[in-house]
């Protein structure tokens with residue numbers, strides 16, 4: 001999978017809400033009501049990651065979740081990251 005150029009990444013980010021390109025990855029931060037809500041969404045995202053065989057760098061503290069996506073094999077952001085980001089957005093919107 002081909003690494004996308006920064007201008008292309010910025011353009012694609014316009015169709016996502018709350019994501020930015022930073023340090024060779026696309027990133028977002030989310031806040032939930034409490035830990036249970038955060039972990040419920042994380043579980044749903046985790047199943048989607050398995051289905052796509054693509055996995056985030058993420059961290060959770062209580063009700064907050066930080067997500068970074070890039071493609072290790074390609075050394076940068078690829079179409080795979082945008083496919084997963086879109087799926088994450090859909091999961092969040094369906095909550």
Ligand SMILES: C[C@H](O)[C@H](O)[C@H]1CNC2=NC(N)=NC(=O)C2=N1
Pocket residue numbers: 053054055056057069070071072073074
């Ligand atoms: C063997 C397997 O396809 C790879 O290890 C996959 C798994 N999940 C992955 N996730 C991410 N974010 N980047 C990768 O390059 C990647 N590679």
